[in-house]
Amino acid sequence: MSTPPTPSPIPTPTPQASAASCTTPAGDRLQALVDARKALPGAMLPILHAIQEEFGWVPPEAVPMIASALNLSRAEVYGVLTFYHHFCTQPPGRHVVQVCRAESCQAMGGEGLEAYARATLGVDWHETTADGAVTLLPVYCLGNCACSPAVRVDDDVRGRITPARFDALLAGLRERDAERAGQEVAA
Amino acid sequence: MSVSVPAPAGARSTYADEVVLPQDGGTAAVRRLYVPIDSGALSLGAEETAAAIAAEAARRGIAVDIVRNGSRGLYWLEPMVEVVTSHGRIAYGPVQAEDVAALFDAGFLDGAPHRLGHGLTEHIPFLAGQERLTFARVGIVDPLCLDDYRANGGFDGLARAAAMAPAEVVQEVTDSGLRGRGGAAFPTGIKWKTVLGTPAAQKYVCCNADEGDSGTFSDRMLMEGDPYCLIEGMAIAGLAVGATQGYIYVRSEYPHAFRTLEQAIDRARAAGYLGPDVLGSGRAFELEARMGAGAYICGEETSMLESLEGKRGVVRAKPPLPAIAGLFGQPTVINNVMSLASVPVILAKGAAFYRDYGMGRSHGTLPFQLAGNIRHGGLVEKAFGITLRELLYDYGGGTASGRPIRAVQVGGPLGAYVPESQFDVPLDYEQYAAMGAMIGHGGLVVFDDRADMAKLARYAMEFCAEESCGKCTPCRIGSTRGAEVLDRILDARAHHRPAGKELALLESLCDTMLNGSLCALGGMTPYPVLSALKHFPRDFGAQDKSAPAAA
Numbered sequence: 001m002s003t004p005p006t007p008s009p010i011p012t013p014t015p016q017a018s019a020a021s022c023t024t025p026a027g028d029r030l031q032a033l034v035d036a037r038k039a040l041p042g043a044m045l046p047i048l049h050a051i052q053e054e055f056g057w058v059p060p061e062a063v064p065m066i067a068s069a070l071n072l073s074r075a076e077v078y079g080v081l082t083f084y085h086h087f088c089t090q091p092p093g094r095h096v097v098q099v100c101r102a103e104s105c106q107a108m109g110g111e112g113l114e115a116y117a118r119a120t121l122g123v124d125w126h127e128t129t130a131d132g133a134v135t136l137l138p139v140y141c142l143g144n145c146a147c148s149p150a151v152r153v154d155d156d157v158r159g160r161i162t163p164a165r166f167d168a169l170l171a172g173l174r175e176r177d178a179e180r181a182g183q184e185v186a187a
Numbered sequence: 188m189s190v191s192v193p194a195p196a197g198a199r200s201t202y203a204d205e206v207v208l209p210q211d212g213g214t215a216a217v218r219r220l221y222v223p224i225d226s227g228a229l230s231l232g233a234e235e236t237a238a239a240i241a242a243e244a245a246r247r248g249i250a251v252d253i254v255r256n257g258s259r260g261l262y263w264l265e266p267m268v269e270v271v272t273s274h275g276r277i278a279y280g281p282v283q284a285e286d287v288a289a290l291f292d293a294g295f296l297d298g299a300p301h302r303l304g305h306g307l308t309e310h311i312p313f314l315a316g317q318e319r320l321t322f323a324r325v326g327i328v329d330p331l332c333l334d335d336y337r338a339n340g341g342f343d344g345l346a347r348a349a350a351m352a353p354a355e356v357v358q359e360v361t362d363s364g365l366r367g368r369g370g371a372a373f374p375t376g377i378k379w380k381t382v383l384g385t386p387a388a389q390k391y392v393c394c395n396a397d398e399g400d401s402g403t404f405s406d407r408m409l410m411e412g413d414p415y416c417l418i419e420g421m422a423i424a425g426l427a428v429g430a431t432q433g434y435i436y437v438r439s440e441y442p443h444a445f446r447t448l449e450q451a452i453d454r455a456r457a458a459g460y461l462g463p464d465v466l467g468s469g470r471a472f473e474l475e476a477r478m479g480a481g482a483y484i485c486g487e488e489t490s491m492l493e494s495l496e497g498k499r500g501v502v503r504a505k506p507p508l509p510a511i512a513g514l515f516g517q518p519t520v521i522n523n524v525m526s527l528a529s530v531p532v533i534l535a536k537g538a539a540f541y542r543d544y545g546m547g548r549s550h551g552t553l554p555f556q557l558a559g560n561i562r563h564g565g566l567v568e569k570a571f572g573i574t575l576r577e578l579l580y581d582y583g584g585g586t587a588s589g590r591p592i593r594a595v596q597v598g599g600p601l602g603a604y605v606p607e608s609q610f611d612v613p614l615d616y617e618q619y620a621a622m623g624a625m626i627g628h629g630g631l632v633v634f635d636d637r638a639d640m641a642k643l644a645r646y647a648m649e650f651c652a653e654e655s656c657g658k659c660t661p662c663r664i665g666s667t668r669g670a671e672v673l674d675r676i677l678d679a680r681a682h683h684r685p686a687g688k689e690l691a692l693l694e695s696l697c698d699t700m701l702n703g704s705l706c707a708l709g710g711m712t713p714y715p716v717l718s719a720l721k722h723f724p725r726d727f728g729a730q731d732k733s734a735p736a737a738a
Contacts, residue, residue, distance in 0.1 A: 041515065042477075044497030049439075049478055070497070083499040084480030086439045102401030102650075103596055103643070104632045107559030108587065140483060140600075140650065141399055142440050143407040144227050145632065146262035146557065146564030155442050159230035 029054070030062050038069040044080055048087055057088035092135040093128040095173050097121075098152040101138045104145035113149050114138075116163045120170070133177060134170070217250045218296045221269040221276065223326070225258035225411050226443040227404065232283055233266035239284035240268070243291050251296075257412015259326035260566030261313055269308055272298040278308040313582055318544060319568045320552050321529045322405075325412035331450055333458055336415045342460060344534030348423045349468040356427035357383055360530060362538035364550025369395055369486075369523030370598065370627040370707070372549075372616045375530075378520060381510035382428040385518040390430035392421050392472075392520045393495065393513070394527055396437040396444070397479050397486040400599025402558040402630030405566060406524035410437070410444040413528075414451035415460075418474060420527035422465055423534055424520050425472035433474040434514070436491050439481050448476045483654040487706045488521045490656060501656045502706045523628070525554060546572035549615045557583045559596075559632035576610040578631065590635040594723070596643075598627025600650055601711035603718035604640065623718065625711075640723035641680065644716040645673035651712040662709025665700045669716070672696065680728035690729055693720070 033050045037043050047066055051058050058081055067074045081087050099117050100110060121129050121136055128135040144150040147159025153169055161169075222237040223229075237253055244251040261267060264280030268290075277298040279290060286303060293301045305311050319325075328335040336342070348356045361376025382390060394417065398406040410417060421433045437445045452474050455461045463471045482500045484490045489503035492514050513519025529551060533541045542550045549571035555578055557564045562584035569578075575595060579585070586592055594604040603624035612618055619626050634643075648669035655662045672693045679686035697713035704710040720727055 042495050042497040045477065045480060045494065048480070080497065080499055083501075084482050086479075086481035103600060103646070104402045104559040106643070106646070107632055107634045107638070139440065139481075140654070141401045141403075143398060143404040143438075144230050145402045145404055145559065145630070146561075146566075147227055147230055147265070148559060148564075150230065152440070157226050157230045157443075159227065 026055075026059070027061060030059070030065055034062070034065050034069045043070060044077070045084075048081060048084075052087060057091045060089070093132050094177060095133060095154055096135050096137060096152075097169075098137045098139035098142070100140070100142050100144075100148070100150045100152075102141040102145075104141070105149035108148040110149040113151075113161055113163070113166065117151075117166060120163075120166070133173065217252045218244075219252045219254060219271040220296075221254045221256045221271075222266065223258045223412075224255035224330070225265075225326075225408060226441075227262055227408070228258050228265040228267070229443070231262075231265045231281065235284040236266045236268065236282050236287065239287040243287050247291060249291075249296070254329050256328065257325045257330050258408055258566075259308065259314060260322070260408065261311065261563070262565045263563050264305065268295075270296055270298060274298065274307065276308045278305040278311060279303045280305065313563060313565065313567070316582070317568050318552050318570050320532045320541065320544070321416070321525060322409065322413075322554055322566065322568045323532065324416065325408055328413065330412050330414055330447060331454060333415070333454060336413075340535060341415055341531070342419055342466075344531035345419045345422050345426075345460065345466060348426050348534050349466045349470075353383055353427050353429060356423065356534070359538050360427070360533060363533040363541040364538075364545070364548070365526065365529055365533060365541065366549070366616065367523060368525035368529070368553065368628065370601075370625065372626075375522060375526050378510055378522070379424065379428050381508065382430070382518045382520050385511050387518050389432070389515075390428055390518045390520075391514045392424045392428070392430045392433040392522075393488075393491065394421055394433065394435040394524055395486060395488060395491055395521055396435050396441075396524050397483075397491060398441070398524070398628070399438060399483040399486045400601075400628050400630050402596065402632035403556050403599060403628045404558070405554040405556055405629065407441050407444050408566060409524060409528050410441070411447050414448050415455060416528045416531055417448075417524055418451060418455050418461065420530040421474060422461060422472050423530050424522070424527060426465065426468065426470055428518075428520055430518075430520065431471045431473060433472060434495055435474070435476045436479055436485070436495060437476055438479045438485075445476055445478055452476060482656075483650075484656045484706075484708055487708065490706070491521070492519070499656070501658050502708075504705060525628070544570035545615075546570070546613060547615050547617055549617070553614070553626070553629045555614075555629045555631060557631055557633070560586045560588055560592075560635050561631075561633045562587050562589075571615050572613045574611050574613055575605060575631070578614075579610065579633065583633070586633060586635045588635050588637075590637065592633055593636045593638050594634050594640065594719075596632040596634070596715060597630070598625045599630050600647060601625075601707060601714055602627050602630075603714045604643070604722065605718070606722040608722075623714070625714070640719040640726040641673065641677055641728075644719040644727075645670055645677065647712055647715040648673060651708060655708060659703070659705040659709060661700045661703040662705070662712070665696055665704075665709060666712060669693065669696055669700070669712070673716075676727055680726075684728075686728045690720070690727060 034047055037047045051062050063074050063077045067077045099114055123136050125138050142150045142152055142157050144157050144159045149161050150159050151161050223233050266282050267280035268282045269276040269278050293299050324339045357379045365375045366372040396406055461474050465472050479485050485494045485500040490500040494500040509519045509521050544551050552568050552570050554566055554568040567582045596602050596604050648666050651666035657663045672689055676686045676689050697717050700709050701713045
């Protein structure tokens with residue numbers, strides 16, 4: 001999953017939202033992302049990836065736009081969007097932390113790490129911390145099985161995670177957030 | 188490959204021919220080092236190590252050329268730094284950023300001894316005993332450097348294929364005995380022959396790089412460490428069957444591999460290995476990497492086709508075979524990364540060369556992956572016929588925890604749990620099938636004596652329920668009912684109640700899933716469940732037959 005940027009302000013969609021009715025900057029940008037890829041064979045996943053890469057999630061008004069561009073029903077687009085674990089239909093926190101639950105990580109104490117992650121963050125799977133900093137997701141194998149247990153923080157995979165290393169990763173995220181906030185204030 | 192460290196004198200970012208010489212005119216020789224950019228190595232701090240080496244070299248006024256290579260597959264030594272000396276490449280590892288200054292002090296650039304030193308890389312026993320055909324270049328070359336690839340035998344196979352008739356290429360692959368490395372072990376050449384013999388205006392080659400099995404990482408290592416090998420294999424497949432378009436379906440959990448492949452494809456196209464006229468053959472082959480979206484089922488070939496077409500990854504009923512009606516209804520070769528990456532060496536060195544490795548009807552080599560609770564985790568490419576015992580102890584060094592090995596899951600989440608009594612069975616497709624197991628993609632997940640086999644069986648059902656595409660009932664409903672039955676078995680065990688009725692129900696359910704599911708997800712989830720039950724009955728509260736319970 002890409003580093004989710006702070007979601008852009010996106011208008012609440014109306015049930016009849018259509019490509020034509022989206023004239024906000026975010027709507028224009030969505031339309032541009034769709035249009036740039038609609039001619040690809042099997043364009044659906046590349047479009048959804050492009051949207052999530054930029055917005056951090058797939059906002060609901062993207063659904064009618066994609067349906068219109070690919071000549072599909074909104075139900076078909078929604079069906080694809082919700083089939084795949086990777087796509088978020090809700091805005092995630094500023095960072096996404098995935099903890100591997102697969103066998104190799106279990107063999108190295110992954111269950112303990114899962115429990116530690118949930119307790120430390122104070123959230124369950126698929127939830128976001130109250131300060132909006134971290135969304136916690138389960139993942140089934142990161143392909144780092146010789147270095148179990150593994151986690152992924154935004155786009156970075158980390159191996160041989162102990163509770164102490166997990167804490168250090170979270171501290172690193174907070175530091176980065178603070179730096180970014182500082183830069184924004186300075187600007 | 189791309190390096191994000193600040194470039195000091197002599198650091199380079201991509202090509203071998205882009206070495207930046209020291210600004211002062213460079214009287215001192217540029218010292219070359221290798222620091223992996225493989226995501227496993229990065230997960231242990233390789234980026235920080237590379238940055239520390241660059242900074243320390245700059246501080247000391249030493250010109251260094253830091254090549255970012257793939258991993259050699261010795262993950263307990265990662266980040267493993269290699270320095271080039273007149274004797275060869277000398278390994279140090281695991282090297283963390285804070286070790287770097289001391290390594291410079293000790294003279295590691297000249298290969299001097301140090302507590303992290305391992306001598307010549309090639310002589311490390313874990314590597315020295317391997318038979319690396321598919322992984323011949325991984326960890327040795329700069330992954331994106333075409334010169335490096337060519338200097339190590341790259342594109343020899345494609346050059347030969349381009350000069351052969353398509354049917355001859357298919358025959359060569361058939362004669363090599365190569366079988367699908369994704370799990371089903373179907374002869375690759377036979378599949379190709381079907382596609383070649385099916386007339387169509389458009390044919391495709393699809394590489395299944397949705398390596399979702401826990402305990403496997405060989406596809407990732409190859410895509411990150413030697414992407415041109417896969418590209419070459421796909422181009423050969425395209426020429427062999429008359430396909431002009433290829434897709435690599437990479438799982439979204441591998442963003443790093445995806446980016447590496449995209450860059451490699453661009454460079455291969457610019458150099459004429461892909462495009463409208465592959466190597467001057469007059470034949471076209473285009474290639475594109477596509478990203479999956481976190482659905483394990485898309486590793487099933489028809490589900491992957493649906494996903495590539497932009498649909499839900501729901502399994503198709505077969506027939507028709509994808510070789511006849513595959514992507515967008517056209518004849519399609521679908522092979523795993525390892526199968527396609529084994530093709531260049533077969534074409535370059537001939538079918539007989541490859542066929543001579545292995546045993547029985549399992550020809551060639553398989554990159555085994557040692558994972559889970561193992562002291563020396565990593566990649567071991569060996570000819571078929573090696574035993575688990577050799578892999579686990581001679582290469583793996585036993586468990587990481589130092590406790591006895593209780594079981595090994597061979598072949599991913601759908602593979603059987605193998606107990607110690609079967610550790611001496613040679614790894615051969617037929618012998619494994621005969622004992623109700625499968626080699627699959629060659630992933631070995633090791634568990635020590637604390638493993639609770641009933642909980643692992645429950646996990647197998649839970650995983651199937653989570654990842655089922657929902658098309659067929661045995662898988663969609665059966666996996667949920669299976670997890671529930673196992674919950675009752677675990678509950679009975681906790682309260683010392685007999686669970687005989689539930690155990691009979693579990694076996695019956697597994698029988699339905701095994702025989703009634705549309706694809707391998709529902710059809711093979713019973714493998715880990717039944718093997719755990721058979722070999723470790725006491726964990727399920729059943730009568731002890733032979734095996735010891737968890738410690």
